[in-house]
Amino acid sequence: MNEQKIIEDLKATFQELYGGEPDGVFFAPGRVNLIGEHTDYNGGHVFPCALSMGTYAAARKREDNRVRLASMNKGKATVEELTLEDANKPKKDRWTDYPIGVIAAFAANGNEIPTGLEVVFFGNVPAGSGLSSSASLEVVMGIVLRTLYGLDDVRQVDLALLGQQAECDYVGMQCGIMDQFASAMGRKDTAMFLDVNTMECEYAPLDLPGMKIVITNSGVKHQLASSEYNVRRAECESALEDLKKVKPSLKSLGELSVAEFEEIADHIRDAVERKRAKHAVYENARTVKAFNALKEQGNIEEFGRLMNESHDSLQNDYEVSCPEIDFLVKEGRKIEGVIGTRITGGGFGGCTVSIVKDEAIDEFKTRLTEAYEKEFGVTPEFYVAEPGDGAKILEKK
Ligand code: GLA
Numbered sequence: 001m002n003e004q005k006i007i008e009d010l011k012a013t014f015q016e017l018y019g020g021e022p023d024g025v026f027f028a029p030g031r032v033n034l035i036g037e038h039t040d041y042n043g044g045h046v047f048p049c050a051l052s053m054g055t056y057a058a059a060r061k062r063e064d065n066r067v068r069l070a071s072m073n074k075g076k077a078t079v080e081e082l083t084l085e086d087a088n089k090p091k092k093d094r095w096t097d098y099p100i101g102v103i104a105a106f107a108a109n110g111n112e113i114p115t116g117l118e119v120v121f122f123g124n125v126p127a128g129s130g131l132s133s134s135a136s137l138e139v140v141m142g143i144v145l146r147t148l149y150g151l152d153d154v155r156q157v158d159l160a161l162l163g164q165q166a167e168c169d170y171v172g173m174q175c176g177i178m179d180q181f182a183s184a185m186g187r188k189d190t191a192m193f194l195d196v197n198t199m200e201c202e203y204a205p206l207d208l209p210g211m212k213i214v215i216t217n218s219g220v221k222h223q224l225a226s227s228e229y230n231v232r233r234a235e236c237e238s239a240l241e242d243l244k245k246v247k248p249s250l251k252s253l254g255e256l257s258v259a260e261f262e263e264i265a266d267h268i269r270d271a272v273e274r275k276r277a278k279h280a281v282y283e284n285a286r287t288v289k290a291f292n293a294l295k296e297q298g299n300i301e302e303f304g305r306l307m308n309e310s311h312d313s314l315q316n317d318y319e320v321s322c323p324e325i326d327f328l329v330k331e332g333r334k335i336e337g338v339i340g341t342r343i344t345g346g347g348f349g350g351c352t353v354s355i356v357k358d359e360a361i362d363e364f365k366t367r368l369t370e371a372y373e374k375e376f377g378v379t380p381e382f383y384v385a386e387p388g389d390g391a392k393i394l395e396k397k
Contacts, residue, residue, distance in 0.1 A: 003027075007394060010058040010120055013077050017070055018118045021397070022058035024147055028140035028159075028391035029054035030125035030132045031182035032215055032353050033344050035303075035310050036287035038318055040176025040196045042236050043252025044284030047193050047291055048178055049206060049213075049387035050186020055123040055136040056394075059144040061115060067103070068118040069096050073127075077120060084116055091170055098134055101170030102141040105162040108169070111151050119144060126381070128221030130345025134171075135179035138163030142184070143391045157199070159391055160184040173226040174233050175346075186390035193291045197254060204295050206387050211300070211339060211357045213385040216332075216368060218324040219378045220349030229346050232276060232318065239277035242268045253280040279318040286310055304340025304355050308333065311342030320347030324376055328352045331371045335364055353385075 007025050014022050029050040036046035062068075067082040080096050087104035091097040099121075103113050121140070125133040142159035145151065154162070163180035167173050181194060181201070190203040206213075236253060244250050246267050253261075261281040268274040286306045293302040311329050315321040321329075325343045329352055332341040337360025344353040356364050365382050372380045 003394070006056055006122060006124070007058075009072065010056055010122055013070070013072055014058045014060075014120045017077060017079055017120060018060065018068065020060070022120075023060045024058075024144070024396040025394045026057045026059065026140050026143050026147070026392070027054055027394050028136045028143060028183045029186055029388050030136045031179055031186065032131060032213065032351075032385050033178065033182075034191055034213070034353060035283075035290045035307055035342070036178075037283060037310060037314055037344070037347075038232060038320070039254060039280060039284045039287060040178040041174070041233055042280040042284070043197050043254030044280065045193065045195055045254070045287040045291070046176075046178045047191055047287055048182040049191040049385065050182050050390055051125070051131065052386040052388040053125045053131070053383070054183070054388075055121055055125070055133065055140045057119050057121050057140045057144050059117055059119040059148060061117050061148045064116055066116040066118075067100070068116070069099055070120045071095060072120060072122040079118075084113060091172065095137075097171050098137045098166065099141040101166030102138050102145065102162060104170050105165040106142075106145055106151070106154075108165065109158075109162065111145075111149075111154065113145060113149060117144070117148060126217055128350065129217050130222060130343070130347070130350025131215070132179040132183060132345070134167065135163055135183045138166050139180055139183040139391045143393065147393055147396065156184055156390065157181070171226075174230050182390070184390045186388060188389050189387050191387065197252065204291065208300060208355060211355055212361060213387075214354045214356045214361060214364060215344070215383045215385055216328055216352045216354065217381040217383070218322075218328055218349060218351065218372075219380060220322055220324045222346060222349040228320070228348060232320065235273045235276040236280055238270070239268045239273040242273070243277070253277055254284050256281050258282055258285050275317040275319075279313045282313055283310060300339055300355065304338075307340030307342045307353075307355070314343055314347065318347075322347075322349055324372075324378075325349065325352060327375055328368060328372060328380065331368055332364065335360060335367060338364060
């Protein structure tokens, strides 16, 4: 569906549910991560790009304290009746936790939202697919609030930080900053090399001559994601504590080179935690290498090789993959013209990201579809990534 049609549908639904016109229409994208997985909360680097898919919102301020939220993704959109007070109450385990969590995060940072609002959302990032549908929902809510209430001191990067805070403190998933950062700060046709320690970001043009970034959705929704994700995070923190005993100045696993890590890795007492830390350190090194290979030498073959290594490490050491994703990766690698392929995002299902030569894309889709249907009885979906801009206002009265 093209953007103009989405905006028209949103406004028509807005009119139907709330009457009249929205004050504005907004968008924040999902993201695909090319390399650098589970490195963000370990003080490392990530290399994602924002997508052209994301979450749209039509919104209007109210005079009272009611917060009325509707989603066009839930069949016929119906209004969820909440109030600003809900931001002070525990989450409800519903999709509305994300926007309400953002209201809570704004308040926690001195930007109390003074009156209610009404919003209609529509997202075209498949939920639970590792492409950050939730971050795009948080970030679009952030830009809605900033614009409607004239909160000009909220910078673009704050939209990312506030979204992350909503997810960690309200929703309860202890995520890093990558997804919300990509959603807020993305730039068309570029990927973002972000050093999470300094929050310095270098934008790298993504001109892949004669090839594309292809996303394959396994259809496995990552249900386990938040609980297992928090477990991984805790395992890394515990490994770090062990390493601090021999290296007291150490602040994060991301500070360690591979050689430094290997020298002290034995001090991590638990074998599982040692594997988790190993992934974090090696993956960070791979991400830096991959970025340099692409930027300095235009060496896409090397980039692809590192993507493959990243997958193997996520499968074996970090253990966040699943049989369906491993199958897609294994089959994909058999196809000539596939430069690299790996799981993307938090894991436990979702999507793979692959760099595929143009002439191999049809074969890639056909062969993976046939093999995957035969093995799992499910048809995978494919999207060719179009790296897009971060959160923006599409229309404003
Ligand atoms: C999720 C989190 C991110 C990041 C990835 C794994 O998407 O939200 O912060 O940790 O998993 O790389």
